[in-house]
Amino acid sequence: MERNRLTFKLKRELTRSAPDLWDGIAAGVAALVAETLLRELDAVPSADGKLFAELKDASMTEAFKRNRGA
Known part of the structure; x- marks a missing residue:
């Protein structure tokens, strides 16, 4: 937290003091996260x-839907 x-x-401080730099910082962070x-x-x-876990849950949900409709 x-x-x-x-x-x-x-972020608030950077946006206030250097608003022209924030877009570049955000793009750099997004690129690092994506990488x-x-x-x-x-x-x-x-x-x-x-x-x-999400893949397993999704496949179980799909299997349940298929079996329920059969």
Whole structure:
């Protein structure tokens, strides 16, 4: 929670003091996040990870729908 509060405080301060720089900062952060996610998705998802759980839930929901309609 503290991390989020500090992040928003930093964003507010940067936006106020250097509004012309914020778009570049946001784009740089977005690129880093996208790069990290793509690197993680390049491998088989960890069974302990959120992505694996979401994929499993989605496939179970689809299987339930198919079986229910049969």
